[in-house]
Amino acid sequence: MTECPRSFGHIDTWVFDLDNTLYPHHVNLWQQVDARIGEFVSNWLKVDAQEARRIQKDYYRRYGTTMRGMMTEHGVHADDFLAYVHKIDHSPLEPNPAMGAAIEQLPGRKLILTNGSVDHVGAVLSRLGIAGHFHGVFDIIAAELTPKPARETYDKFVRLHDVDPTRSAMFEDLARNLVVPHELGMTTVLVVPDGTKEVVREDWELAGRGDPHVDHVTDDLTGFLQRLVAA
Incomplete structure (x- = not known):
């Protein structure tokens, strides 16, 4: 018997990956x-x-x-x-006030969990115009250089930011990075390309949308968040 996907009514901590999650895959940053x-x-x-x-x-x-x-x-x-x-041109990123407004209305804390650096996070959030909506960043340095999907990295994140995984949701573009969050009790959301433009990814990076540790899949994060807020 297939279990029902986890829901969002109890969520008070919203955890977001950065690259290819908070901006569209086809930007190809x-x-x-x-x-x-x-x-x-x-x-x-x-x-x-x-x-x-x-x-x-x-x-x-x-x-x-x-x-x-x-x-x-x-x-x-x-x-x-x-x-x-990370010495790159961030100009392809455009402000996304609609997503910012939806993130702001989510009840509780919003955190970034990324394998990138805090400087890269700052540059991306600044270009998107959503930096002010997040309460903390957990980057590769905070992870003591051990990246997702290592279990110890999620454990460090949970301890450092006093996160209750059973009251948290995780948004990610790589299905394998949602395995541990789901095991910890998080509601998981896989963010996939919208299919309108070519994306530069390995086949394995785009796999896993039907895996049991993926509760929800969306190709439109802004719309997904807006529907959550409306509900």
């Missing part, structure tokens, strides 16, 4: 970061772009982030990696 990561790997390991790409994606899948793989396998310092890969 991550494509810029992705390219910078490839350049970093190529320069550090002195390999060509094709080999760097292979290593980058292998580490991303095995370690959760390419940075973690580069740290573990090659002694890279996180500060050097983050400073390089």
Whole structure:
């Protein structure tokens, strides 16, 4: 017997991933970061772009982030990696006042949980015009450089921000990053591309929408939040 998806009536903490969640997949801001990561790997390991790409994606899948793989396998310092890969053009992001208004009306706290850096979070939220709606950010530094989907990272987040998972909802663009939140008791929402424009993602990154740990799926986060507020 299939269980009913968890609902939102009891939620008092709203947890959001950043990249490809709070802005549309087709903006492809991550494509810029992705390219910078490839350049970093190529320069550090002195390999060509094709080999760097292979290593980058292998580490991303095995370690959760390419940075973690580069740290573990090659002694890279996180500060050097983050400073390089997040030096991107944020101008493709446009203000989203409708989403900001919906987030503001959600009852309770709103938090960011990301594998990116707090500086990157600040730049993205500023461009979207929604920075003032969040009560805290848990980034890769707060995670002590251990990225999602590691269980210990969610445990640290819950402790640091005094989160009751059974009264929380998590919004993410990668299904695998919702496994632990669901196990902890969170209501989970997978944010997927809307299908109107091409997105630059690996096939596995777009998988999992039918998995049992995904309670809800949306290709329109703003509309989804507006419907929650209205309800």
